[in-house]
Amino acid sequence: MRILVVWDDPEQADLLSLYLGAEGNSIKVCLTTADFAGENVLGKWDVVLLALTFPKTPDDGYQHYLQQQTQMPGIPIVIACRQNEMMSLPKFMAHGLKAYIIRDDNGDFIFLALTSLESAVAAQRAEEGKKLAALLRDEMDGVRRMQESIIPKGLTPPPGYAMTARYEPAQVQVVGEMPVVMAGGDYYDLFLPDKNLLALMVGDASGHGLKACMSIMAMHTLIRMFTGSRYRETASFVGEINQRLCENSIVQSGGGFITLFYAVIDTENHEMHWTSAGHPLALMQNMKSNEVALIGTDDETGLPLGIYPDVLYASGTMFIPPGSRILVYSDGLTDALPPRSGANSELAFGTQGIVKTLAECHDLNIEQTLVQLFAKTSEYTGGMGRHDDTSVVLLERFSI
Numbered sequence: 001m002r003i004l005v006v007w008d009d010p011e012q013a014d015l016l017s018l019y020l021g022a023e024g025n026s027i028k029v030c031l032t033t034a035d036f037a038g039e040n041v042l043g044k045w046d047v048v049l050l051a052l053t054f055p056k057t058p059d060d061g062y063q064h065y066l067q068q069q070t071q072m073p074g075i076p077i078v079i080a081c082r083q084n085e086m087m088s089l090p091k092f093m094a095h096g097l098k099a100y101i102i103r104d105d106n107g108d109f110i111f112l113a114l115t116s117l118e119s120a121v122a123a124q125r126a127e128e129g130k131k132l133a134a135l136l137r138d139e140m141d142g143v144r145r146m147q148e149s150i151i152p153k154g155l156t157p158p159p160g161y162a163m164t165a166r167y168e169p170a171q172v173q174v175v176g177e178m179p180v181v182m183a184g185g186d187y188y189d190l191f192l193p194d195k196n197l198l199a200l201m202v203g204d205a206s207g208h209g210l211k212a213c214m215s216i217m218a219m220h221t222l223i224r225m226f227t228g229s230r231y232r233e234t235a236s237f238v239g240e241i242n243q244r245l246c247e248n249s250i251v252q253s254g255g256g257f258i259t260l261f262y263a264v265i266d267t268e269n270h271e272m273h274w275t276s277a278g279h280p281l282a283l284m285q286n287m288k289s290n291e292v293a294l295i296g297t298d299d300e301t302g303l304p305l306g307i308y309p310d311v312l313y314a315s316g317t318m319f320i321p322p323g324s325r326i327l328v329y330s331d332g333l334t335d336a337l338p339p340r341s342g343a344n345s346e347l348a349f350g351t352q353g354i355v356k357t358l359a360e361c362h363d364l365n366i367e368q369t370l371v372q373l374f375a376k377t378s379e380y381t382g383g384m385g386r387h388d389d390t391s392v393v394l395l396e397r398f399s400i
Contacts, residue, residue, distance in 0.1 A: 003117060004045040005029040006036050006064060008054045012107055019110050020049075020117070031055075036064060040071045047117045048072070051103075052081035058088040065092055074128070076120040080109065098123065147187075147213045150220045155190055157395075158198055158267040163190060164366050165393040168374060170208065170332065185212030185258070186330050186389040187220065193231040196268040202391050203260040204279065204330045205251075206304075215251045219258055219305070231264055234275040235315035238262050238305070242277065242313075245306040257304040261328050270320045270397060275313050278304030280331055283354065287323040287399070290362050292355040295326070323399035325366065327358065332390030333373065339382035349380045366394045 003025055005016050013029045021027040028045075030036040033055055039045070048068055052061040061079070068077055079092055079100040089100060099120040103109050148167070157163045165188050185205025193199050201223070205215040222244050231237060238260065245251045245258065261282060263274035274282065274295065282295040295318060302313040320326065336349040357376045361369040373392060 001117065001121060002026045002044065002046045003028070004039055004048045006048065006050045006054050006068075007031060008051040008056065012110070015107060015110055016049075016113070020114055023114070025114075033064070036067075040068055042072045042075070045072065045075060047121050048075060048077040049113060049117060050077055050079055052079050052085050052088060052092075058085060062088070062091060065097070066095065069096060074124070076124040078113075078116050078120050080113070147216065150217060151188065152190055158192065158196075160398055161198070161267065161395060162366050162398070163200075163393070163395045164370050165190060165391070166370055166374065167391045168332075168389065170387055170389045185216050186332065186391040187216040188328075188391040188393050189220065189223070190393065193226075193264075194229060196266055197231065198265045198267055199231050199263070200265070200328060200393055200395065201260060201262045202279065202328045202330055202393055203258055204332075204391070205258045206256050207254075208389075211250065211254065211256060215245075215248075215256055215258055215306075218248050218250055219245060219260075232273070233315070234262055234264060234273045235313040238275045238277050238302075238313045239311060242303075242305045242311055243309050246309040248306070251306040257306045259304045259330075263326075263328070265320065265395075271317060272320055272326070273315055273317050275315045276301040277313060278302065280329060280334065280351075282329075283327040283351075283358070284318075284320075285325040285327070285358050286321065287325065287362065287396075290359050292358050294351075320397045322397055324397050325358070325369075326395040327354070328393045328395075329354070330389070330391045332388035333377055333392060335388055336377040336380050337387070338380060349377050353377070353380065366396050370394050 003020055005020065005027065007013055007016065007029055010031055013031060017027045017029055028039055030039055050061060050065060050068065052058055054061050054064055065077065076099065077097065079089070079097060080103045081089060081100060082103045099116060101109055101113060101116045151167050155163055155165060167186055167188060185207060187203040188201065190198065190200045203216060203219060205212040219241065222241055251258065259279035260277045261274065261279040263272050265272045276296065278301060281301065283292055284295050285292045296316045300314045300316055303311050333354060334348060334350050338347055353376065354373065357373055358369065361372050364372065370392060
């Protein structure tokens with residue numbers, strides 16, 4: 001620690017320097033007002049020990065205390081006072097004093113001074129941690145509300161279909177505090193751009209916080225600028241979105257990118273056309289056989305958006321049989337980790353965990369199934385929560 005001692009007794013100065021500096025601490029003892037004025041600088045000291053009667057009276061000490069509070073805000077201070085001087089402490093406390101020690105004429109207090117100073121520094125850092133956590137929560141709440149404003153509400157499925165979706169933000173643990181709900185870069189959307197056409201997508205911007213949120217909002221704005229018929233060709237649609245995101249300064253700053261699974265379903269002939277830009281492939285569950293399979297192969301997955309312009313994306317086409325479910329999700333679902341697993345991805349919930357959960361939910365409706373997917377991954381983390389935000393869209397075509 002860097003300790004500034006502001007003292008009124010020259011005979012105790014050497015002993016204070018010797019004892020307080022015994023553990024490698026940096027010590028400076030000021031015995032005059034001029035010395036104190038030269039050392040009363042923010043960023044130079046971790047803690048201050050001030051004699052209440054420096055240089056002569058309690059009123060003198062009070063004025064120097066106020067100077068320290070003004071010149072070194074946030075630096076903890078411990079007041080040393082004699083038993084008969086304690087009546088002067090309330091006015092110090094009224095201006096923020098949190099710690100003091102009692103002086104004795106024999107100087108025995110010096111042997112307790114270091115512990116008091118260390119406690120004052122620890123208490124100050126704990127308080128700053130709480131303030132930082134509160135500020136982080138406020139900032140993340142604002143960004144998260146902005147992000148959630150673009151997530152669709154009140155989904156209306158086309159005839160013959162049911163659909164549900166959910167977004168859940170990540171959480172981070174602040175030491176000694178409740179988890180902070182993070183704003184992230186996950187996104188989903190479902191809408192009807194044209195007659196008999198349902199568009200659905202799940203996206204995931206790299207990183208967390210304001211930049212990831214703004215990247216997703218930029219993509220959302222671009223997507224909603226297109227007219228109905230242009231949504232049908234999924235590969236060219238995703239390619240054009242990529243081209244524009246490569247020119248977007250928000251996405252490009254710091255090497256950001258966005259993964260996207262985009263699909264359109266012709267609800268008349270029940271064909272689904274899809275394109276993946278670096279995003280996990282969707283899953284289809286046959287409700288008759290209870291089999292769950294990937295839609296497409298890894299070879300059909302292109303680069304994430306915003307990395308290179310002029311990328312040619314592939315598109316896939318499949319028929320959605322009656323009594324089938326389509327699951328589109330972000331990797332927050334698969335990347336859920338058990339406690340004390342570190343970053344070992346081999347232990348993640350994985351696609352196999354999703355497949356198992358879907359099969360177990362065969363007799364549940366899609367809303368109940370979605371609840372189970374989130375519950376199972378939360379249970380898998382041992383209650384610690386997923387460290388990445390998660391978006392899931394679940395669609396079902398009813399049996400004929």
